[in-house]
Each structure stands twice: as structure tokens, then as C-alpha cells.
Amino acid sequence: MSFFDLLSMIGGLALFLYGMHLLGEGLEKLSGGRLERVLESLTKNRLKAVLLGAGVTAVIQSSSATTVMVVGFVNSGIMKLSQAIGIIMGANVGTTITSWLLSLTGVESDNFLVQLVKPTSFSPILAIIGVILILFLKSGKKRDIGTIFIGFAILMTGMETMSSAMKPLSTIPQFTALFTVFTNPILGILVGALLTAIIQSSSASVGILQALCSTGTVTYAAAVPIILGQNIGTCATALMSGVGASKNARRAAIVHLLFNVIGTAIFIVIFYTAYAVADFAFMQESANKAGIALVHTSFNIAATVVLLPFADFLERLSLILIKPDAEEERQAQEQELFAKMDERFLGTPSFALEVAHSYVIKMADITKEALEEAVQMLFCYDKERIKEVERRENLVDRFDDEISSYLVKLSSRNLSEQDSKKLNMLLHSVGDLERIADHAVNLAGFAKQMNKKEQEFSNKAAQELTIFSKAVLDIVAEAVRVFETQDMKAAHAIEPFEEAIDTLQKEIKKRHMKRLRKGKCTADLGFVLSDITSNYERIADHCSNLAISVMQFYEDETPAHEYVDRLDKEEGSTFDIFYRQYLDRYALPPKKD
Numbered sequence: 001m002s003f004f005d006l007l008s009m010i011g012g013l014a015l016f017l018y019g020m021h022l023l024g025e026g027l028e029k030l031s032g033g034r035l036e037r038v039l040e041s042l043t044k045n046r047l048k049a050v051l052l053g054a055g056v057t058a059v060i061q062s063s064s065a066t067t068v069m070v071v072g073f074v075n076s077g078i079m080k081l082s083q084a085i086g087i088i089m090g091a092n093v094g095t096t097i098t099s100w101l102l103s104l105t106g107v108e109s110d111n112f113l114v115q116l117v118k119p120t121s122f123s124p125i126l127a128i129i130g131v132i133l134i135l136f137l138k139s140g141k142k143r144d145i146g147t148i149f150i151g152f153a154i155l156m157t158g159m160e161t162m163s164s165a166m167k168p169l170s171t172i173p174q175f176t177a178l179f180t181v182f183t184n185p186i187l188g189i190l191v192g193a194l195l196t197a198i199i200q201s202s203s204a205s206v207g208i209l210q211a212l213c214s215t216g217t218v219t220y221a222a223a224v225p226i227i228l229g230q231n232i233g234t235c236a237t238a239l240m241s242g243v244g245a246s247k248n249a250r251r252a253a254i255v256h257l258l259f260n261v262i263g264t265a266i267f268i269v270i271f272y273t274a275y276a277v278a279d280f281a282f283m284q285e286s287a288n289k290a291g292i293a294l295v296h297t298s299f300n301i302a303a304t305v306v307l308l309p310f311a312d313f314l315e316r317l318s319l320i321l322i323k324p325d326a327e328e329e330r331q332a333q334e335q336e337l338f339a340k341m342d343e344r345f346l347g348t349p350s351f352a353l354e355v356a357h358s359y360v361i362k363m364a365d366i367t368k369e370a371l372e373e374a375v376q377m378l379f380c381y382d383k384e385r386i387k388e389v390e391r392r393e394n395l396v397d398r399f400d401d402e403i404s405s406y407l408v409k410l411s412s413r414n415l416s417e418q419d420s421k422k423l424n425m426l427l428h429s430v431g432d433l434e435r436i437a438d439h440a441v442n443l444a445g446f447a448k449q450m451n452k453k454e455q456e457f458s459n460k461a462a463q464e465l466t467i468f469s470k471a472v473l474d475i476v477a478e479a480v481r482v483f484e485t486q487d488m489k490a491a492h493a494i495e496p497f498e499e500a501i502d503t504l505q506k507e508i509k510k511r512h513m514k515r516l517r518k519g520k521c522t523a524d525l526g527f528v529l530s531d532i533t534s535n536y537e538r539i540a541d542h543c544s545n546l547a548i549s550v551m552q553f554y555e556d557e558t559p560a561h562e563y564v565d566r567l568d569k570e571e572g573s574t575f576d577i578f579y580r581q582y583l584d585r586y587a588l589p590p591k592k593d
Helices: 003-031 034-043 046-060 063-075 081-094 096-105 112-116 119-136 140-171 173-181 185-199 202-213 220-233 235-241 247-278 289-321 326-340 343-347 349-379 383-411 417-452 459-485 488-517 523-555 560-565 574-585
Strands: none
Touching: 003 140, 046 063, 046 081, 046 289, 063 081, 063 235, 063 247, 081 096, 081 247, 081 289, 096 289, 119 140, 185 220, 185 235, 185 247, 202 220, 202 289, 220 235, 220 247, 220 289, 235 247, 247 289, 326 349, 343 349, 343 383, 349 383, 349 417, 349 459, 383 417, 417 523, 459 488, 459 523, 488 523, 488 574
């Protein structure tokens, strides 16, 4: 192997890892939760997951490619580790199709269809399509599809480059002779694993072994341990794909290795114990291509049948080998949060609604905390708080998905009129809370932008924004309290509070324009201030929606827009009294010309 072959191998490895990154990134952006649901339905049953893995691998004729894609799915969060295990096991079964094809047609096939379904054949087509989608289309989803195609093409190019760099080794007599010199099972397994890891393809390694069988010098005693080792060696590709990936992605690669190592260990103990007792005559016979394919298939099917019931054990073992960090433990705790929304409760709608209601209250509290953190950063930036706001917003999104899904399922049940009204109230409330959390992330982004550009508001602007921020935090706290306590008097006070915030926004913008004309503020900061106040105004709107939803349920009020239109805002009305109280409470400092 020359220096340039080594260089090509390193370059191929770099392309492989970058392609893996692009593939996972594109899948994550495109999925938006849909691909997770499709894969979840296909992999919910472990047997179906095995069949899926076997089917995909049989089509693309590469267990490495299937396993790498699965690691990519796990890395991007599209697939759970528990779902990936069945597909990984199935991939080992599916890859045996190649050895049967090789036993019938030889190492190479001139059949157009056989050539076309190989990843190395159709990846250039995907690359061309991907480039067109990225360069010539503006649609975000289509560009994401283009990124997936490009990532897969780069990944396969990297695999092919690495294999090509190693290919000369397969023609060196001393190299291929390694397949036949070791009759000791343990040494045979090590040789098979090492050579397959170098070639990066168990199919190619099995193909070489099948080709060597034509010489008549390879016995089954030598071939069987090498085949076992080849299954272990093929895990090298998946292990490399886990470099730089998430812990769960690395665990998926480890599960692939554990499956083959444990399967091999069990096979060795059982098979060679039986061989010592019965002295199988065929072991000293010359192996042929069909025999190699049969051993390869029998081992992988047997290993899958034996270990499939222990898939959970393999998952736990991978967690022991790659221990969860604090973030993963926190995520596990968050997952437990939703355990009470059990589908068995759907048969008792009133109880299910109470459970959902309790979750919306938790969601409201988390939303309020996210906003408080974000507002504080506008005056005292802290990058750790950015992460905390994003974490809470992601958790609010989870609440939104879980609660909405639960309520949609509940809506198909036979609900009373009161339960139906409560369900609608909860659905609307969840949507408003989720939007408030989104605005919190926007505010955190403005704080980050100001910190990066080393910008600060003038004393007057900061003073005015402090008052405005206090008003917004108070209306959110009050709206959340209304939702939690059903205080109707407080609920009726939210709408005038929202209108007072609208008035505050207009006054702050007017004052800012005056400072801008006098050159006391920069245009850049003006845009930031405008964005902040606009987000504040929208947050207040969502608080109004939240209060109106509560009033509609508990007071049987008219639709929201009609409720607002019918409000008596005349001087001296209840609305007017509340409105003026809020303006006095959050009065801006007097203007100085």
C-alpha cells in the first residue's frame, strides 16, 4: 500500500464523516416530526424493525450503509436508540443476500438493475439532483432534500474512496493467504474481523473468501471462523460514523458491535462444543460459494433469533459502556413528565381532561420562566441563560406536541358539551403559550445580537424598556394565574391591561423616533428596540387570548373577536378604570425636550 493510497484512505474517511454530518442535518431539518412518526410506526414492533432493516439492506446490498444511516437517524434525533436496534439486527440478515448473489453470479454482475441498486451507482444521480435542488430552488424543504441527497452521495463517495484505496491489498497473495493460514477459531475470527475492517465491507470480504474457494484450498474449518470475524469487522464503519456524533448515535454503533460479538461468542461455544463431541466431517471438506453463503446466512439469522428478545439488554449494556451525561438524564426526567397522559384514560374523558389541564398548567409555568430569563438578558447578558431559555422553549414545544396529540385523540371520543368546550379551551391555551415561548427565544436572540455587536441602549431607552418589560412580565404572570385559578375578575382585567401595553408600545416608539432624529440613538439599536417592543405587544395579545379562552369556558361568552368588539370602553366604564390604572402603574418618566 503506497503513501498515496494511504492519503486517499484518509481523504475518503473525511468525506465519509462529513457526508454523515450532512445527511443527519438534512434529515433533522426536513422531518419536522413527520419522519419520526413514520419510523416509529414501522419500528414500534421489533420484528417489523428487523424486517425493515433486512429489506433495506437487501435492496442497497450494504449493511454498512444501512447501519450508518440508522446511526445518522439516531444522531439527528429522528429515531430512538430502542427503535434502531431491530433495524441493525435486520441489516445483518439483509447483507447475506449479497453472498447468495455472488454465489450465483460471481463477484461482479453485468446486470444493469443489479448494478443500479448499488449505493455507489445511484449516489452520483442523487448528487446531481441534490445540487439542482440546492442551487436552483428557493423552497426550504426542497433544499433540505437536496442536502440529504448530497450528504448521502458524499458519504458513499467516502466509503468508495476508502475501499478503493484498500482494494490493491485484495490482489496481494500474501494478503489473501491470511484467509487460509489460520485454523484456530479465535485467530480466524481475528483475521476475518481485521481484514473486513480494513476493506470496510463484509460483503466484499465474503466475496473474496468465496473467490478463494474456487482454488479448493479453503476448508469449512478455516472459513467458518473467518465468516464470524467478518461480521465483527463490518462494525468498523458504523463505529467511525459515530465519531463526533451524539452519545445515542455512538450507542447505536456500539449495539451493532455488541450484537455481533455476543452472537459470535454464543455461536463459538455451542458450535465448537458440538463439533468436539460429534466431529463434523464436512469441516475438513473444501468450502464452495454456496456453502459460504449458507454459513453466513445461518449465523446471522440464528444470532438475530437468539438476541432479539434481549434487545433491551443490549440497549442497557450500551448505556453502561457510554454513560449518560447530565443533559441526557435531564431529558429522561422530562420524558417521565408525560407518563400520566396515558391513553387508557381516554375512556374516561372528564378525567383525561383534568390530566391534560394539569399539564397545561405546568406548560404555562415553564413558559413564564422562559420569558423571565429572556427579559433579564436584555439588561444583563449571560450566554448560559440563552441555553436555559432555549431548553425551556424546547420543553414547551414538547408539551405542545404531547398535549395537542392527546387532546386530538380525546376529541374523537363521545364527549359531553362541557367536556368539548374544555377541550377547545385547552387546545387554544396550549397554542398561545407555545407562541409566548417562541417570543421568549426571539428576545434572547436580540440580547445575543446586542452583546455580539457590543451595543447598549441609552439611559432613557433602558429606563423606558425596563418599565415596559415589567408590564409584559406582569400581564403574563396574571394571565397564567387566571388560567390556574379561574379568577374571573382578574380575567376581565387582562384585556384593558393588553390595551395599556399597546399604548405603551406606541409611546415608546414615538420617543425613540424623537431620539433618533436628534442623533441620540443609532439606527441599528432602533431596529432592535422596535423588534423587542413588537414581540412584547404580541406576547400581550396572546395573554388576552388566554384570558378570553378561560372566560369563554367558565362564563359561556361569545367568540373572542365579538367579545372584544362589545367591550364598553367609554370613560368611567370598568374597562376604562382598569385601563387607566395600568397606565398609571406603568407610567413612563416625563419627557425632557
